[in-house]
Amino acid sequence: MPLARRVRRPGARVTLPRVRTLRALPTLLRVGFAEAVAYRAEFLVWLLSTNMPLVMLALWSAAARDGPVGRYTGAQFTAYFLVALVVRLLTGAWVIWELNFEIRQGTLAFRMLRPVHPLVAYATENLAAVPLRLVLSSPVVVVLLLSSGAPLLSRDPVAWAAFPAALAGAWAITFLAMSLVGALAFYVESAGSVFEIWMGLFGVFSGYLVPLDLFPPWLATLARFLPFRYMLAFPVEMVTGLLPRARALEELAIQWLFVGLLFLLASAAWRRGVRRFSSVGG
Amino acid sequence: MLRYLRLLGVQVRASAATAMQYRTEFLAEGALALFWSGWSLVPVLVLFGHRPVVAGWTFDEALVVMGWFLLMKGILEGAVNPSLASVVEHIRKGTLDFVLLKPADAQFLVSTAKFQPWRVLDVFAGLAVFAVAFHRMGRWPAPGHAAAALLLLLCAASTLYSLWILVISAAFHVVKVDNLSFLFSSIFDAARWPVGVFRGAWRVIFTFVVPLALMTTFPALALLGRLDLRTALGSLLGAALFAAFARLVWKASIGRYTSASS
Numbered sequence: 001m002p003l004a005r006r007v008r009r010p011g012a013r014v015t016l017p018r019v020r021t022l023r024a025l026p027t028l029l030r031v032g033f034a035e036a037v038a039y040r041a042e043f044l045v046w047l048l049s050t051n052m053p054l055v056m057l058a059l060w061s062a063a064a065r066d067g068p069v070g071r072y073t074g075a076q077f078t079a080y081f082l083v084a085l086v087v088r089l090l091t092g093a094w095v096i097w098e099l100n101f102e103i104r105q106g107t108l109a110f111r112m113l114r115p116v117h118p119l120v121a122y123a124t125e126n127l128a129a130v131p132l133r134l135v136l137s138s139p140v141v142v143v144l145l146l147s148s149g150a151p152l153l154s155r156d157p158v159a160w161a162a163f164p165a166a167l168a169g170a171w172a173i174t175f176l177a178m179s180l181v182g183a184l185a186f187y188v189e190s191a192g193s194v195f196e197i198w199m200g201l202f203g204v205f206s207g208y209l210v211p212l213d214l215f216p217p218w219l220a221t222l223a224r225f226l227p228f229r230y231m232l233a234f235p236v237e238m239v240t241g242l243l244p245r246a247r248a249l250e251e252l253a254i255q256w257l258f259v260g261l262l263f264l265l266a267s268a269a270w271r272r273g274v275r276r277f278s279s280v281g282g
Numbered sequence: 283m284l285r286y287l288r289l290l291g292v293q294v295r296a297s298a299a300t301a302m303q304y305r306t307e308f309l310a311e312g313a314l315a316l317f318w319s320g321w322s323l324v325p326v327l328v329l330f331g332h333r334p335v336v337a338g339w340t341f342d343e344a345l346v347v348m349g350w351f352l353l354m355k356g357i358l359e360g361a362v363n364p365s366l367a368s369v370v371e372h373i374r375k376g377t378l379d380f381v382l383l384k385p386a387d388a389q390f391l392v393s394t395a396k397f398q399p400w401r402v403l404d405v406f407a408g409l410a411v412f413a414v415a416f417h418r419m420g421r422w423p424a425p426g427h428a429a430a431a432l433l434l435l436l437c438a439a440s441t442l443y444s445l446w447i448l449v450i451s452a453a454f455h456v457v458k459v460d461n462l463s464f465l466f467s468s469i470f471d472a473a474r475w476p477v478g479v480f481r482g483a484w485r486v487i488f489t490f491v492v493p494l495a496l497m498t499t500f501p502a503l504a505l506l507g508r509l510d511l512r513t514a515l516g517s518l519l520g521a522a523l524f525a526a527f528a529r530l531v532w533k534a535s536i537g538r539y540t541s542a543s544s
Contacts, residue, residue, distance in 0.1 A: 045462060051472075052468065055475070055484075059336075061481075069333065193310070193314065200317075209324075214332065216331075
């Protein structure tokens, strides 16, 4: 670019950071997609390690062989856990590992030099992998449609219309919670173990291992006040016909409230953490 | 042989000394380990809260399997996984050369590189779960059954270790392997359930391909006195074959290793 054009003329508009970020988005998405394709072997490994819903499906089906468990029949379990698998594959995020690594190794410094907020960069990298995730989870969808669980999928068009929003919300909660916990690595050494606790709570309170209404009532109620339910059980129950329409829309609102809350917390933790960050060497 | 035992002593002492330096971590890890042990019981409690018997297993018997799971998990995370992480790092950076140059078997050196002594807590948690289960059943395992269970424990540990060697061997081909250890533990997680609840393809996979049955279900059956001789002998043979196979694959992989910088 000729130097003369870079000199700001009086009255010329300054590019706002937001606009700059928006302009960078298509490129970031393209880079993220290319990365996802380049690391496809790891993607496959990651896919295989998301096998828990299938194991739990086998287990609960064994329990449902001699009669329904709660309101779950064998077919209902099939629908529940296969949709859970799809939701998990589509909404998973891994920013915590990257953050932990980059903060400790100091390579985060490179990201901070770029004119795009690191969290935005991580988010686009994650989202850019969505097409690949869709491709990889399509066999599960096919199995689901051929399985005994297919007739139990919701017939309510509103539920299906709200499903993408619920998925986006589930992803946002996962991503923001990871960013929040990841920002702890600015303060403490062992942010990883904090995240392990989060994952443990997730396993129980999200309906990943046990559908939430099979819990004793007080535990199921407690789960409604925690963010984990909205990361998995809520979208799953919505499209497997386990939630009435009014309830589903209400929970969608709660889900996005959690997204907003986590957004505020994560960006605050990040802002304060970055001030403490210093990179060594270089 | 004696030399290797001495070497093992040195490696364990080094790990113990390192671990001693992080006493607060010990407390945190200890609290976490207890929390996890309790936490991993939740699905079992919920399941058996709805059904007295699942696939022929009562709650107390399933607890015995759970105890084996916690015990094996202690072994996995205390003795197996830490070394895995360090080998992968060696391969990635090319510093495995230094290990290969040492005048001792490379497989032995990498497998004993790092221990996390605090994971003994998981083993204790497993023993506590056994105690609760047998207390609830109102009987104790017969000495013969306990001896059989101990023998199968050795098989289980050796199989777990062989699986891990196979994972490491994969690391020579796929360098970024943190995901592999993640995959390994995610599959291992299924071992907390008696293999009888799985049907069809799953049961075949968990018995023969990734022999989780050999690691938790069969030892639990032995402790309960329900293991038949054929399965026991099969386990011994299977463990031996698995170990031999892992050794072969390791030899082949190490032969193909080229340092990262060359």
